Amino acid sequence: MPRNAKVYGKRSTAAAYVSPTFANLSSPTKPAPKHVEVKVKALGSSQGKPRRDNDEDALVQNLENLDLGHEDTKETPPVSDNKEDATKQEDPRKGVLGPKNHNEQIPPTKKHNKKKTIEEQAPRQEDGLGVAAVCQSPVRRERRARRTKREEPPLLTLDALTAHTQPLLDLSSDPADSTGPLEFQVWADEIAQNFTVDKIAEASYGEVYRLKFSDPKSGWDVSDESVLKIIALKPPEDGVPQSSKNKKKNNKVAAFMSEVADVVSEVELLRRMSPVPGFTNFREVRVIRGRPATQFVDAWKRFRRERKKSHFPDPSKAFNYGEDQLWAIIEMQDAGTDLENLAFGDVFWKWDVFWGVAMALAKGEELAGFEHRDLHLGNICIQSRKQNDDSSEMPGPLADGLEGKKYNFTGTRTTLIDYTLSRAEMEDTVVRADGEEERRIAYLDLERDCGLYEGEGEYQYDIYRYMRADLFWQDPYNEAGGYEELPETTIRSWRDYHPRSNLLWLHYILYKLLEKEEDTKTVTSVDDLYQSVQERLKEHLKRLETILEPRQTEMQSASDLIALAIGEGWLDEGDVIGAGEGTQLESSSSLL
Numbered sequence: 001m002p003r004n005a006k007v008y009g010k011r012s013t014a015a016a017y018v019s020p021t022f023a024n025l026s027s028p029t030k031p032a033p034k035h036v037e038v039k040v041k042a043l044g045s046s047q048g049k050p051r052r053d054n055d056e057d058a059l060v061q062n063l064e065n066l067d068l069g070h071e072d073t074k075e076t077p078p079v080s081d082n083k084e085d086a087t088k089q090e091d092p093r094k095g096v097l098g099p100k101n102h103n104e105q106i107p108p109t110k111k112h113n114k115k116k117t118i119e120e121q122a123p124r125q126e127d128g129l130g131v132a133a134v135c136q137s138p139v140r141r142e143r144r145a146r147r148t149k150r151e152e153p154p155l156l157t158l159d160a161l162t163a164h165t166q167p168l169l170d171l172s173s174d175p176a177d178s179t180g181p182l183e184f185q186v187w188a189d190e191i192a193q194n195f196t197v198d199k200i201a202e203a204s205y206g207e208v209y210r211l212k213f214s215d216p217k218s219g220w221d222v223s224d225e226s227v228l229k230i231i232a233l234k235p236p237e238d239g240v241p242q243s244s245k246n247k248k249k250n251n252k253v254a255a256f257m258s259e260v261a262d263v264v265s266e267v268e269l270l271r272r273m274s275p276v277p278g279f280t281n282f283r284e285v286r287v288i289r290g291r292p293a294t295q296f297v298d299a300w301k302r303f304r305r306e307r308k309k310s311h312f313p314d315p316s317k318a319f320n321y322g323e324d325q326l327w328a329i330i331e332m333q334d335a336g337t338d339l340e341n342l343a344f345g346d347v348f349w350k351w352d353v354f355w356g357v358a359m360a361l362a363k364g365e366e367l368a369g370f371e372h373r374d375l376h377l378g379n380i381c382i383q384s385r386k387q388n389d390d391s392s393e394m395p396g397p398l399a400d401g402l403e404g405k406k407y408n409f410t411g412t413r414t415t416l417i418d419y420t421l422s423r424a425e426m427e428d429t430v431v432r433a434d435g436e437e438e439r440r441i442a443y444l445d446l447e448r449d450c451g452l453y454e455g456e457g458e459y460q461y462d463i464y465r466y467m468r469a470d471l472f473w474q475d476p477y478n479e480a481g482g483y484e485e486l487p488e489t490t491i492r493s494w495r496d497y498h499p500r501s502n503l504l505w506l507h508y509i510l511y512k513l514l515e516k517e518e519d520t521k522t523v524t525s526v527d528d529l530y531q532s533v534q535e536r537l538k539e540h541l542k543r544l545e546t547i548l549e550p551r552q553t554e555m556q557s558a559s560d561l562i563a564l565a566i567g568e569g570w571l572d573e574g575d576v577i578g579a580g581e582g583t584q585l586e587s588s589s590s591l592l
Helices: 015-025 034-043 053-064 083-088 138-148 158-164 184-191 244-254 260-273 294-307 347-368 459-473 500-515 528-547 558-568 573-578
Strands: 195-202 207-213 226-233 282-289 326-333 380-384 412-416 424-431 437-442
Touching: 184 195, 184 282, 184 294, 195 294, 207 294, 226 260, 260 282, 260 326, 260 347, 260 424, 260 437, 347 380, 347 412, 347 424, 347 500, 347 528, 347 558, 347 573, 459 500, 500 528, 500 558, 528 558, 558 573
Parallel strands: none
Antiparallel strands: 195 207, 207 226, 226 326, 282 326, 380 412, 424 437
16 A cells, blocks of 8 residues: 555545445454455555556455445444543544554544545445445546546448548549558558658648659669658548547647548649649549558658658557548659758759749749749759759759850759649639639638748748738738738638739749858859859849849739740740740659
């Protein structure tokens, strides 16, 4: 019996309902059997150790085995006037666990008004349950019930999971993948036969893994390899546990999950923009279910060790993802390394990167009314046009010289990725309320998550607020853009086409490119022509920085910026027409 139970020389609050029972055991008219004393001593031998539930259960079990001799009537022993006889009477406080030496001094009972404990207020059980019912307070029984009966989310049937993800399954081009969710581990085992898996990045609502051919002599090229964006899907409402404890835990994990409808919109955008030069090449979408496979768990752990952090829950923990967890797997062509993980090159490289992004946005605007709305450095991938080159090595000016060049000095290819927050017009049409037809719009309502506008510490978060303020207040620097509710009179929404958002992100990209120091290691020789072109490009970039200042610019889109560049002689029409050519595979079929 641990000392914190307060029975050694001091009356505890728990003794209020234990002592009367023990008093019967030590009554002079019915002495306690010796074997009972031995058992109780054994239970009390764990003095000084933390109390455990199995100790309590053992105590209750032994007490249940005792013959307490439940009698309907009890004789009250006569009170003797003889002081000597009175001292020999058993003190009800002594019990079996009381002093064994009769010469010990028992402290007098303190007389003070004390509130009754919950145990004292509870009526004694007389329903035949015996000591087990008496020795457990209502609070303790309730706690034990909570420990032994934990609510788990119900496992959903395969038919229910299929019905929930049917809109995504319908977008799969492989008939075998469109019938229902695949088992995560079975699917991953098939991949492991030809590919190795590495986690390379984290998006807003998904994790990005790269598949590399495990056999270098396979004959496949680097551009043939794929990247997978894995998105955890929110379950159907009837698959969410209702207890407050599980709700809190599941809500924390659900913050990293996406609605099926949102992923459908992203996949439709990927398919729509895939033919446009400068946009990622979409290959396939699949739906799988179950806990993450071991290949992806190992890749996740390697990524966390290298980056020292991960914003997503640990996939190896069973309480993060259940057996019926649903996932969307978006397969795309590997577009290289994102700008966040690259050492920036010289001014020639920065020039090519900036205009590569600007021309891709302009072509997206013209083709599909496209707005990216989340074009931070992690959503721009860089790759050398030379096959099998390591994209992390930033090239300098090409060897064919600088004479007459205005663009493509370094052979760098840029690709825009991750259209989770983007907006574009689809090829099919819908009928409006007035009976007129219009192109269907794929977009995400950015008013659903106002946390997007509350970030601090990075200029990227200011751009989200600038977008909102420019859309609803026509002033990107209006402070209401980040914190105020929308004007009651506004008729604008995130469904509308507002290409000035692309200009805001181009302003951000140029700011980040000029913010970092140049990497001059790629320069092997410097001549007068090189210095002349270099200084000219620096002047143009500085002027661009002023032109793109959000409050001062009079342009309305990336297309306006490209027109300005051609008019200023910074680019030729041939540069714009040929930009991004050769970036797409002839076949966009999946490799898996």
